[in-house]
Amino acid sequence: MARYICEPCGWIYDETVGDPEHGLPAGTLFEDIPEDWECPDCGIDKEFFTRLPD
Template identity: 45%
Template sequence: MNQVSTDTTLRKWMCVVCGFIYDEALGLPEEGIEPGTRWSDVPDTWTCPDCGATKDDFEMVEID
């Protein structure tokens, strides 16, 4: 039985401090993060543009 990987879905990540949403589909071109950039590929030194929280303060948002 062939299983198709569902890891092609672009996800959204929310800052638990201020509610800012990082959308992998949109990226953050103004910060040098191209559209389609996976969360795992965003630099660990990146911080939330609204409140300065680190990547550790973001959680994946479930989208139906």
């Protein structure tokens, strides 16, 4: 499982945790997140997230 950071605001998406408040259960891979999903903190598109080193 990987973690991804929103470059503009620093919010981290952790695949082990998911984003249950926005319909992404724990274990949801970043690549499986719908393209129209947005950062819960700043609303930026998924394309502005970068994978963090393991």
